[in-house]
Amino acid sequence: MSLYAKMPEHKPEHNEEALSRGMDSPYLPFPGTVERSIRVSEKERFFVVAPSNETLLDYGPGQFFMVGLPGYGEAPISITSGPGEKKIELCIRAVGNLTNAFHRLRKGDRIWIRGPFGRGFDLSALEGRDIVFVAGGIGIVPMRSLLKAVLDKPGRFGRLTLIYGAKTPEEMLFAEEMDGWRRRGLDIQATVDKPDGPWKGHTGLVTALIPKIEMAHMNTVGVIIGPPVMYRFVILSLNARGLGAEDIFVSLERRMKCGVGKCGHCQINSVYVCQCGPVFRLSELKGMPEAF
Amino acid sequence: MEKIPKFKYLPDRALNSLVNGLLREYKVCGTIEKDGFPAFGEVSAADELKLTQSPTHLSAKGFLFPQREVLLRFDMRTSAHVPVIEAERQVLFGLHPCDIRALALMDRIFAHGVPDPNYLFRREHTIVIGADCMPDEYCFCESLGTDDVDEGFDLFLHRTGGGYLVRVGSERGSALLEKYARTREPGKAALKELDAANERRRLAFRAKLDAAPEELPAIYAKSDESRVWERIGAICTGCGSCNNVCPTCYCFDVKDEVGASLAEGERVRTWDGCTLEDFAKVAGGHNFRKTRAERLRHRFNRKFRYLSDTFDSLFCVGCGRCSRSCLVKINIADVTNELIRENAGA
Numbered sequence: 001m002s003l004y005a006k007m008p009e010h011k012p013e014h015n016e017e018a019l020s021r022g023m024d025s026p027y028l029p030f031p032g033t034v035e036r037s038i039r040v041s042e043k044e045r046f047f048v049v050a051p052s053n054e055t056l057l058d059y060g061p062g063q064f065f066m067v068g069l070p071g072y073g074e075a076p077i078s079i080t081s082g083p084g085e086k087k088i089e090l091c092i093r094a095v096g097n098l099t100n101a102f103h104r105l106r107k108g109d110r111i112w113i114r115g116p117f118g119r120g121f122d123l124s125a126l127e128g129r130d131i132v133f134v135a136g137g138i139g140i141v142p143m144r145s146l147l148k149a150v151l152d153k154p155g156r157f158g159r160l161t162l163i164y165g166a167k168t169p170e171e172m173l174f175a176e177e178m179d180g181w182r183r184r185g186l187d188i189q190a191t192v193d194k195p196d197g198p199w200k201g202h203t204g205l206v207t208a209l210i211p212k213i214e215m216a217h218m219n220t221v222g223v224i225i226g227p228p229v230m231y232r233f234v235i236l237s238l239n240a241r242g243l244g245a246e247d248i249f250v251s252l253e254r255r256m257k258c259g260v261g262k263c264g265h266c267q268i269n270s271v272y273v274c275q276c277g278p279v280f281r282l283s284e285l286k287g288m289p290e291a292f
Numbered sequence: 293m294e295k296i297p298k299f300k301y302l303p304d305r306a307l308n309s310l311v312n313g314l315l316r317e318y319k320v321c322g323t324i325e326k327d328g329f330p331a332f333g334e335v336s337a338a339d340e341l342k343l344t345q346s347p348t349h350l351s352a353k354g355f356l357f358p359q360r361e362v363l364l365r366f367d368m369r370t371s372a373h374v375p376v377i378e379a380e381r382q383v384l385f386g387l388h389p390c391d392i393r394a395l396a397l398m399d400r401i402f403a404h405g406v407p408d409p410n411y412l413f414r415r416e417h418t419i420v421i422g423a424d425c426m427p428d429e430y431c432f433c434e435s436l437g438t439d440d441v442d443e444g445f446d447l448f449l450h451r452t453g454g455g456y457l458v459r460v461g462s463e464r465g466s467a468l469l470e471k472y473a474r475t476r477e478p479g480k481a482a483l484k485e486l487d488a489a490n491e492r493r494r495l496a497f498r499a500k501l502d503a504a505p506e507e508l509p510a511i512y513a514k515s516d517e518s519r520v521w522e523r524i525g526a527i528c529t530g531c532g533s534c535n536n537v538c539p540t541c542y543c544f545d546v547k548d549e550v551g552a553s554l555a556e557g558e559r560v561r562t563w564d565g566c567t568l569e570d571f572a573k574v575a576g577g578h579n580f581r582k583t584r585a586e587r588l589r590h591r592f593n594r595k596f597r598y599l600s601d602t603f604d605s606l607f608c609v610g611c612g613r614c615s616r617s618c619l620v621k622i623n624i625a626d627v628t629n630e631l632i633r634e635n636a637g638a
Contacts, residue, residue: 014417018377023409025375027363027546027559070366070373071557073548075575095575110371228578255574257546257561260406264543264566268580269593270601275405289516290580290590 026260029068029112030056032088034105040091041171044138045103046080049088049111056113059083061146062120062251062279065090066259068112069105072098076256076274079116080141082148088113091141091173117259118278121146121223121249123153125281129221130158132213134206134234136165136226140173142251143225151184158220161187161213165206165226168192169199189213206230210237217242225251231292235282245283252278252291300475301482303455311338313472314383318419321355322385323348335385343386343449345426349617351391351539352384356398356414357563363410364559368550376558379414388425390611392445393438394539395420400603401542419464422448424489427497430612432625434494435501438609452485499625503632505606512597515631516589524627525585527620528567534591534614534622535565540607543571566591592627 032049040046051057056065060083067090068074075098081089094100105111131150135143143162150157162181166172169192178188189209191202202209206226222238224231231250238248254266254273266273269288285291302310314320315338322341324333330344332352362376387395395415402411422445425431433439441448446465449456457478460466469475503511535541545564550557564571567587572580581587595608608624615623 014379014413015375015377018379018409018413019375023377023413025363025377025409026406028373028375031371068548068559070368070371070559071548071550073546073559093575099575112371112373227576228574228580253574253576253578254580255572257544257564260408261404262402262406262408262542262544263546263561264564265571267566267590267594267598270598287513290586 027114027258029066029074029114031110032056032113034107034109034111035087037106037109039103040173043093043095043171044091044173045094047090047092047102047105047111049090049113051088051113056088056115057086059116060120061123061149062142063116063118064142064259064278065113065115066117066256067092067102068114069098069101070112072101074112074114074257075099076117076254076259078142078145080144082145082152091138091144093138114259118274119276121149121279123149125249126150126221126223127156128158129219130216131160132210132215132220132222132238133160133162133164134210134222134224134226134230134238135162136206136230136234137167137171138173139225139227139230139251140164140166143223144174144177146223147181147186151181151186154185158216159187159214160185161189161215163189163191163206163209163213165191165193168194169196169201187213205233207233207237210234210241215241220247222248223250224248228253228292235292245286246281248282250280250282250285252280254278299450299457299459299478299483299486300469301455301478302449302458302469302473302475306473306475307449307456308338310469310473311335311341311385314385314419314468317381319380319382320385321352321382322421323423332384332386341385343423343451345424345451347388347425347428347431347611347613347616349613350537351394351611351613352387353394353398353539353542355382355384356395356418357402357411357542360560360562361410362558362560363546365556366559367556368554377409377413379417381417382414383419383421385421386423387420387445388423388611389441390431390433390438390609391539392420392422392441393433393609394611396444397540397603397605397607397609398542400605401540404602419468420445420461421465422461424448424450424493426493427499428612428616429498430616430623430625431497431610432499432501432612433610434497435499435625436505436606436608436610439493439497450486450489452482452489455482457482457486499612499623501625501632502629507632508606508628509597509600511631511635512593514635518631518634520627520630520634521585521589524588524622525583528584528588528622529619530567530569530584530587531619532565532568533617533619535567536563537613537617538595539609539611539613540595541565566594588622592624595624596628
């Protein structure tokens with residue numbers, strides 16, 4: 001073969017052809033403008049975001065976004081605003097490079113969003129029932145979206161109880177909103193691991209409160225969102241109050257890289273949490289020991 | 293009525309003219325010799341293509357699902373994002389039946405639910421030319437029924453003395469053959485030789501599964517508590533080789549890379565592996581598959597059980613690559629047979 005054999009020239013990029021044919025990339029985010037950026041605890045910051053695209057607002061409680069910043073990547077982030085609101089609210093804990101970069105965002109900055117993704121809460125499955133919401137730590141963030149959705153429909157649900165546990169009173173999120181929620185019919189039982197001087201709520205784990213709450217026999221559903229370690233124990237406590245696998249709803253946290261059921265990180269058995277979840281009826285997770 | 297494959301006969305020198313013709317239009321990726329081993333690589337001249345009947349260490353998946361792939365480009369100053377969906381017109385030359393089966397599974401994965409345009413666009417621009425093979429001690433495709441294909445390729449070549457019997461799998465394949473190679477009708481001797489070669493191949497399989505493929509999902513479903521997982525978990529090094537070499541492992545990571553000028557960057561996806569420690573770890577530090585035993589159980593189940601719920605198909609094609617490349621000799625056929633035995637005993 002000649003040393004000077006001419007190599008054929010290939011056109012390596014057909015990007016324009018793909019785009020002109022309307023091949024939409026599911027990986028392309030839409031910008032949102034940060035309207036408010038408020039530090040709400042030592043580790044969490046609350047954001048109000050005006051989305052550039054209406055489709056971002058078409059979410060239900062329990063769904064999530066992939067939220068990113070160029071140069072830092074993306075992560076799955078819970079939606080904390082209620083469905084139908086005109087602005088997106090996020091509450092983000094700083095744990096890594098990306099989330100620390102989110103914490104540096106201020107009014108007017110841009111944030112990049114894909115979604116909404118996944119299956120959220122089916123409100124019709126909760127209608128007519130007493131609901132016990134059990135939130136641990138930042139589980140209150142997605143729970144707030146569900147609480148707003150439920151409280152917006154007075155008379156459709158039975159007795160509503162929120163059991164909310166945090167490490168310390170300072171780590172309690174949305175404390176300033178709780179009086180409003182109470183006025184709208186939510187019984188709130190808050191508990192902390194480490195109380196300080198003025199703390200008037202409970203002390204100890206959320207599971208200690210479950211035996212004490214009032215609930216209608218056979219007509220109560222439980223909703224659990226919290227850190228991974230919390231689920232097993234809360235489920236047992238709810239079981240003890242007569243709630244079965246059909247009566248308990250959970251939202252599962254998982255590592256996610258795509259949001260569209262491809263990257264594999266969120267997979268439990270045959271379930272991709274980003275598509276089939278993150279909200280599951282407990283009975284749907286039967287035979288999946290890795291769910292919790 | 294059984295479909296009788298129609299063959300054309302392609303003499304060796306006509307194969308060269310086919311490859312040279314393809315090189316004018318396409319990037320040709322085929323089996324080449326790399327460090328003394330058969331491997332998939334880009335071919336720049338017909339004589340570099342070395343059709344081999346031996347399995348390659350790596351599959352050809354990287355030509356459709358690259359190890360590193362740009363999904364987006366962004367400008368760090370304006371933060372404008374541009375989606376990237378790139379493809380080259382390419383030919384994958386010399387894929388064995390297991391790899392053609394694997395491609396068909398990858399096609400289904402990336403088209404399922406929210407379609408992945410990056411894969412699908414590249415796939416659309418890809419021509420597949422298969423070639424026959426001989427099993428080594430790790431191949432067990434015959435036990436899974438993936439040892440032959442009658443679709444999923446444009447052309448398929450069977451070695452016979454002095455040339456190839458070619459099966460045409462698509463109109464595109466037929467047109468290429470007509471354009472670049474002079475074929476003739478095969479003689480009786482060549483067809484007879486093919487039958488003999490198929491029989492030789494059938495007898496050459498040493499690794500076999502002791503159950504029918506359709507029984508495997510149920511057997512795996514009953515094996516969550518098997519002690520096999522602890523045993524292989526104890527020797528697994530967690531290196532992720534099995535994921536990398538697997539033609540149907542498609543999990544990926546996504547991360548941003550910023551250029552040295554800090555002016556622009558790319559969002560790229562790279563292969564990831566469920567046997568790697570951090571794969572199922574969340575930001576708070578909790579790892580949903582903490583142990584190697586759990587991670588291996590997950591990987592094996594993905595091949596034989598989990599995905600069959602959605603796709604009604606096994607995702608192992610029996611290529612034996614994971615066993616072949618395993619540093620500690622965990623063998624997927626042996627493990628599966630052990631589970632089959634445990635269930636037979638129960």
